[in-house]
Amino acid sequence: MISSVQEWALSLPWFLHWVGIMVLGAIPFVESYLGSIIGVLSGLSPFVAIPVAIGGNVVSMLAFVFGAHAVRGRVMAGREEDSLSPRKQKVKERFDKYGVVGVSLLGQLVLPSQITSALIVSFGAVRNRVILWQVISIVLWGLVCGVLAVYGINVFG
Template identity: 50%
Template sequence: MSERLGGAELWEQALLLALAGVIPLIESYLGSFLGIAFGVPAWVAVPAAVLGNLVCTIGLVLVTSRVRAAATRGRLRKEKDDTWFRRRVARAAERYGVPGASLLGPLTLPSQVTATVLVALGARRNQVILWQSISIVLWGLAFGLFGEALVGGLAPGA
């Protein structure tokens, strides 16, 4: 990937990082960091990885919201599918609310999983989109700054 990313045109670098931002656990934060580490300018790497992660996560929230609405329409929701992911996100949502679960979620789970489970648990779609977007941007910026400081600190003559 480093040969492809480093030797690509700027628009190709942005596209590759946006695609990397879609992948769970790479997302905005690792995509930003890796882009900068491979020589992509921070002003390209961070927005590209953030955009890829945002598009994927918001798309999943919208789909999950519709599926949940269709599944629960006209009947009481059965408590089932008590998975490890669901329990973990539910605990965080109860303890910290949607903002806390969204902002702290990347420490343990991909944002795509956190957002999807929050909506499936009944959190309001627009609130999840807002807080996941804030989280994705903040994590992308933080790791972009970290990458810039690390790469800049390791560069000859720095």
């Protein structure tokens, strides 16, 4: 899958190459970490690839957070909370244990930031706090993976 995505990014005209990486960063499961790696491996400067992958991921995450917040507000108006599915219950338990910070920073190991952030907001977390910690997480993951890609290219050629 990664090679076909790289080929797609390379097939774009040079002046649209960064737009392709931004679009990749917005896709759940690709996000800032794989987007920055693909950008670096496809020849973009890491000073361009990493920020645009992060930017695409942040924009996508914001859409999910604002959407989940709006839906939660409409659904919860005058209602009590329903029981959760086993999968959502597992995420809720982790949320209760680690809080917004822990789930934001470590949640990307399990689920995309878009899904994680929407779930956290649906559990009743403060929207702006979720946004802050998700942005921090997206930036950290994008930087770490992008820098590792740069060093990987330098080591393995």
